[in-house]
Amino acid sequence: MTIKDIARLADVSVSTVSRVLNNHPDVSAKAKERVLAVVDKYNYIPNTSARELGKSTSDNIGVVVRGMANPFYTKIITVMGSLIEKAGFTMVMQQIGITDDEIMTAAMMEREKHLQGLIFLGGKLDYTKEKMQCINIPYVCLTFNNQYGNLADSDYSSVCIDDNQAAYEAVEALFNHGHKKIAVLLSGACDGSVSQVRFAGFKRALQNHGIELDENLIIEINSYNITDAYEGMKQWLKKDLDFTALFAISDNMAMGAMKALREAGKNVPEDVAVIAIDGIEASEYMNPVLSTFCQPMEEMGREAVNLLVDIIEEGKPNKHITLKPLLRAGETLK
Amino acid sequence: MTIKDIARLADVSVSTVSRVLNNHPDVSAKAKERVLAVVDKYNYIPNTSARELGKSTSDNIGVVVRGMANPFYTKIITVMGSLIEKAGFTMVMQQIGITDDEIMTAAMMEREKHLQGLIFLGGKLDYTKEKMQCINIPYVCLTFNNQYGNLADSDYSSVCIDDNQAAYEAVEALFNHGHKKIAVLLSGACDGSVSQVRFAGFKRALQNHGIELDENLIIEINSYNITDAYEGMKQWLKKDLDFTALFAISDNMAMGAMKALREAGKNVPEDVAVIAIDGIEASEYMNPVLSTFCQPMEEMGREAVNLLVDIIEEGKPNKHITLKPLLRAGETLK
DNA sequence: CTGAAAGCGCTAACAA
DNA sequence: TTGTTAGCGCTTTCAG
Numbered sequence A, B: 001m002t003i004k005d006i007a008r009l010a011d012v013s014v015s016t017v018s019r020v021l022n023n024h025p026d027v028s029a030k031a032k033e034r035v036l037a038v039v040d041k042y043n044y045i046p047n048t049s050a051r052e053l054g055k056s057t058s059d060n061i062g063v064v065v066r067g068m069a070n071p072f073y074t075k076i077i078t079v080m081g082s083l084i085e086k087a088g089f090t091m092v093m094q095q096i097g098i099t100d101d102e103i104m105t106a107a108m109m110e111r112e113k114h115l116q117g118l119i120f121l122g123g124k125l126d127y128t129k130e131k132m133q134c135i136n137i138p139y140v141c142l143t144f145n146n147q148y149g150n151l152a153d154s155d156y157s158s159v160c161i162d163d164n165q166a167a168y169e170a171v172e173a174l175f176n177h178g179h180k181k182i183a184v185l186l187s188g189a190c191d192g193s194v195s196q197v198r199f200a201g202f203k204r205a206l207q208n209h210g211i212e213l214d215e216n217l218i219i220e221i222n223s224y225n226i227t228d229a230y231e232g233m234k235q236w237l238k239k240d241l242d243f244t245a246l247f248a249i250s251d252n253m254a255m256g257a258m259k260a261l262r263e264a265g266k267n268v269p270e271d272v273a274v275i276a277i278d279g280i281e282a283s284e285y286m287n288p289v290l291s292t293f294c295q296p297m298e299e300m301g302r303e304a305v306n307l308l309v310d311i312i313e314e315g316k317p318n319k320h321i322t323l324k325p326l327l328r329a330g331e332t333l334k
Numbered sequence C: 001c002t003g004a005a006a007g008c009g010c011t012a013a014c015a016a
Numbered sequence D: 001t002t003g004t005t006a007g008c009g010c011t012t013t014c015a016g
Helices: A005-010 A014-021 A029-042 A048-054 A073-084 A102-113 A163-176 A194-208 A227-236 A251-263 A297-314 B003-010 B014-023 B030-042 B048-054 B071-087 B102-112 B163-176 B194-208 B227-237 B253-264 B297-314
Strands: A060-066 A091-097 A118-119 A140-141 A157-160 A182-186 A218-220 A247-248 A273-278 A291-293 A320-323 A326-328 B061-064 B089-094 B115-120 B138-143 B157-161 B182-186 B218-220 B245-248 B273-278 B291-294 B319-324 B326-327
Touching: A005 A014, A048 B048, A048 B102, A060 A073, A060 A102, A060 A297, A073 A091, A073 A118, A073 A297, A073 B003, A102 A118, A102 B048, A102 B138, A118 A297, A140 A297, A157 A163, A157 A297, A163 A194, A163 A247, A163 A273, A182 A194, A182 A227, A182 A251, A182 A291, A182 B218, A227 A251, A247 A251, A251 A273, A273 B115, A297 A320, B003 B014, B003 B030, B014 B030, B061 B071, B061 B102, B061 B297, B071 B089, B071 B115, B071 B297, B089 B102, B102 B115, B115 B297, B138 B297, B157 B163, B157 B297, B163 B194, B163 B245, B163 B273, B163 B291, B182 B194, B182 B227, B182 B253, B218 B227, B227 B253, B245 B253, B253 B273, B297 B319
Parallel strands: A060 A091, A060 A118, A118 A140, A140 A157, A157 A320, A182 A218, A182 A247, A247 A273, A273 A291, B061 B089, B061 B115, B115 B138, B138 B157, B157 B319, B182 B218, B182 B245, B245 B273, B273 B291
Antiparallel strands: A291 A326, B291 B326
């Protein structure tokens, strides 16, 4: 079943079929009706590849989501979807695995879908001018920025929280509760990811209080996985070091750690206070409820779309928006 | 940048470029090198749409995942990905939202990607012969079957647990611990989804013990969302009815419910025992750890791929595999 | 309002 | 080992 078959069956030309399928105005009611009848009867589904190929332009905005099954992104995507529609564009989303290359994916989408703009949801912090050469449309980095790359501010847009500052404030909160021996649970201390940035904020807070960084209190797991966090924490607890608080760089990791603490007979927050960053839904259902700095998801999605649409439609310059995370009191901070 | 440009720049024909790009053997080393150099230099990325269009066949197996951000699926997908590769096929995955139509998506993929077979991961239980007319390749329903539809067993394959039986056994487990007043937390009692099936298993267990169904102990929330479960449970608890155990049709919902119970001052499992079905990672990090019947994810992914490959390569008939869920003892059953 | 025909970028015979 | 060329299924001028 191709457009030709439909045309033959409906006794019209392929262009008429195409017009009907694309809701073009200049088609007689009769022709439209006949085409639709045939389309319906034969369950005809146009071939998107051919469609995209034939088309020269579109109102598509691409969204590349890195790390599938990240519950954190669900809300952002929903918000963006409706805002993109409202702005008269169509959202084309592609989810990729944590090991995939988002830039390559984006480059392919740009060409195939004739994108007008791109939103990277989650991504690496080290984009380079050279690598981004294959992207020729405006794009905004959402939830991250180019901290470790070499892009000029005018090359791209971004919407994210200040991860360094968020970590700083999280640790400050611990200090405010009298904690001095603070362990940190992170993915990598210098892996070029957000883990490194938040770790930097952690160190800054220590310095601010004149406390020296204790290597023994750094728990590095090389992963963002909850089970890896649990296992890593479990191993580390065997060392039986002295500490009264834990700063986990993500909610997910904090959740894994809390189970390890519980199993080690340490009560949270009486024996060990815990604080993290992210504010995912699941951590609100922990017992005790995790105290954490929440990323303002809806707001982030909204800002990203507005920014991109302004750039596409009004040629506005690139911009960088930093949003404030919100502390969820929770029950693990004491 | 099109294949033509590359051909011109490398001083070869487009077919030579195509051959190089597709790793065809009959290309001289020289030509290959020259083409690759140009491709590299100009950062050329072939247009997938055009590629698919030109191609007449492929070794693609499509995977349509329904309900994004379902942590439950991550493991299954990973397993399937590597098995599909190992079998000499390529996995083409498409994630769609909970409101999208997986059959339409599949139909489009079948045509565009020249799929050899399909795996529906998550989906509705009510496919009809009429709706499935647009699918002309073998497909397997993974984690669900056609309980409420009208497909013949020979029309499709499936791999799933016996949801009715799983629910039955979960409730039996509660009975074995002496519980008689059992509340049930479900999405819909007759929504044609897995919720209905598991509810049926629940009722069967009651009957088996000669206990009449108490409408007051049915908590229906019309959603699978954790927060909705929490809110629903919270409201229901205000009625202050007498019950000693809760059967939640999904881990996620059980997690929401546990928070409501905790806030209502009910201890789990001392005051209220809780059991569920699914076995997602997060529920293992609850406090107390959720007791639940785990779906054997890896095994399910493996069986689905094996089934499909056998059908595609050896023309074997469709088959229906029912796997046994495994009880995770946890700490909420007492 | 409708149709004919020229592509879109690529693959795959077929010839050479 | 290479190049030529005819599509793949659709969109989109351009005439009529």
